[in-house]
Each structure stands twice: as structure tokens, then as C-alpha cells.
Amino acid sequence: MLELQDVHSYYGTSYILQGVSFSVPQGKCVALLGRNGAGKTTTIHTIVGLHKAKQGSIRFKDQPIESLPPHQISRLGIGFVPQGRRIFPSLTVKENLTMPARKRKQEGRGHWGLERIYELFPVLKERENNFGTQLSGGQQQMLAIGRALMTNPEFLLMDEPSEGLAPVIIDQVGEIIVQLKEAGLSILIVEQNISLACKAADVILIMNKGKIVWSGSPDELMVNEDVQHKYLGVSA
Numbered sequence: 052m053l054e055l056q057d058v059h060s061y062y063g064t065s066y067i068l069q070g071v072s073f074s075v076p077q078g079k080c081v082a083l084l085g086r087n088g089a090g091k092t093t094t095i096h097t098i099v100g101l102h103k104a105k106q107g108s109i110r111f112k113d114q115p116i117e118s119l120p121p122h123q124i125s126r127l128g129i130g131f132v133p134q135g136r137r138i139f140p141s142l143t144v145k146e147n148l149t150m151p152a153r154k155r156k157q158e159g160r161g162h163w164g165l166e167r168i169y170e171l172f173p174v175l176k177e178r179e180n181n182f183g184t185q186l187s188g189g190q191q192q193m194l195a196i197g198r199a200l201m202t203n204p205e206f207l208l209m210d211e212p213s214e215g216l217a218p219v220i221i222d223q224v225g226e227i228i229v230q231l232k233e234a235g236l237s238i239l240i241v242e243q244n245i246s247l248a249c250k251a252a253d254v255i256l257i258m259n260k261g262k263i264v265w266s267g268s269p270d271e272l273m274v275n276e277d278v279q280h281k282y283l284g285v286s287a
């Protein structure tokens with residue numbers, strides 16, 4: 052569904068993505084792990100068009116998207132949940148959900164509206180008239196996911212959904228990601244939290260210094276202490 056091939060990307064003269072290639076199959080969840088500064092957010096920003104690759108190809112459903120602006124990429128069906136949620140603090144929950152981007156026309160199974168989002172996140176219904184600032188971190192994360200779903204994506208990109216959340220809430224976020232996958236979405240998450248990634252993902256990729264240095268299943272990562280230690284800073 053999404054395929055990156057030999058993507059190279061710079062900030063000024065800093066060489067960040069150094070030939071990144073991977074794919075996310077339809078209906079699967081892939082997690083991109085790595086230490087701070089490895090290039091994970093740059094990868095996501097390059098996919099959604101916020102940062103342009105200098106070289107390489109990015110294809111979504113066999114269509115090249117590397118030259119498209121962010122709004123066109125969104126309209127093709129790629130939803131984005133940014134790092135730090137970026138919800139609008141002075142708008143209510145309902146306004147945050149209903150103001151975004153023009154919806155892609157898609158009825159039936161893939162259609163997301165307020166009702167379906169409130170079904171997935173009943174707490175957002177309870178708090179629909181509260182302002183963004185009145186929500187807990189976990190509720191803000193649900194709102195950020197709900198807001199991305201309102202554009203009717205087929206593919207969801209999530210940048211560090213566990214950031215700043217308590218372990219029990221991280222578990223809930225993991226369950227939500229699994230539910231979204233079961234609802235038919237393909238998902239790429241960028242994470243530093245190994246347990247969330249292993250709970251939600253079918254495939255784990257590890258990035259180090261702008262390159263994918265390891266890939267495997269969650270089970271393979273869990274038993275590979277060398278890889279965890281070398282690239283993720285987990286003590287043996």
C-alpha cells in the first residue's frame with residue numbers, strides 16, 4: 052500500500068535519511084523504532100509531504116506521491132496524527148473533530164463520521180463540549196486520532212502516540228491501534244516505546260542514523276537483546 056524506495060533527505064547540508072526503503076502492506080501495522088534523532092519523524096514528514104526528499108520514490112497505492120503537496124497526499128487517503136497531538140486548545144472536542152480538512156468521499160465500510168468516532172472513543176462523546184486544554188494526555192491522543200479519522204483515511208501515520216502517557220494509557224492506545232487495523236486501516240507508527248510497538252505492529256523496523264538497520268517480527272525483537280541494546284538503548 053505504501054512503498055518507500057531509496058529515499059534520501061536533507062535539512063540544509065545535514066544528510067538525514069540515507070537511502071530508506073520499506074513498505075507497509077495493506078491492512079498491516081508497521082512500527083518504526085529508533086533512538087532520538089534517528090530520523091523517524093523526518094521519515095513520516097517526508098511521506099506526508101511536509102519535507103521533500105532529495106532523491107528516491109514514495110508510492111501510495113502504486114501512485115507516486117513524493118512530489119505532491121501535503122493536502123493532496125491527505126486527500127489520497129493518508130491520515131496523519133502528529134507528534135505532540137497538535138490539537139486546537141481553544142476549540143471544543145466536537146469542533147476539533149468537525150473542523151478539519153475536507154473529507155474524502157467514501158461511504159460504507161471505510162466511512163468515518165462523528166458517531167463512529169464517538170463509538171470508538173466514548174469519552175470524547177462525554178467531553179464533546181470541553182476545550183482541548185481540559186483533556187488528559189490520553190484523551191488528547193484519542194482526539195488527535197479521531198481528528199485524523201475524520202478525513203476518512205485508508206492509511207494512518209502516527210508519530211509517537213505513546214509520548215508523555217502513563218503505561219496504562221499506552222496499553223489502551225495499543226488496543227485502539229489494533230482495533231483500527233481490524234477496521235481495515237493500514238498503519239505506520241513511529242515509536243520509542245518497544246512494548247506498544249510490539250503489541251500493535253505486525254512488522255518492526257529499526258532506524259539508526261537515517262538508515263533501516265533491522266527488520267523483523269515483534270517476537271524476533273523481543274528475544275534479540277543485542278538489537279534492543281545496540282539500537283534502542285535497552286539495558287541488558
Ligand SMILES: Nc1ncnc2c1ncn2[C@@H]1O[C@H](COP(=O)(O)OP(=O)(O)OP(=O)(O)O)[C@@H](O)[C@H]1O
Pocket residue numbers: 062065067085086087088089090091092093094
Ligand atoms: N527542522 C530541522 N532542521 C534541521 N535539523 C533537523 C530538523 N528536524 C530534525 N533535524 C535533525 O534531523 C535528525 C533526525 O531528526 P528526527 O526528528 O527525524 O529524529 P527522530 O528519530 O524522530 O527523533 P525524535 O524521537 O527525537 O523526534 C536529528 O539529528 C535532528 O536534529
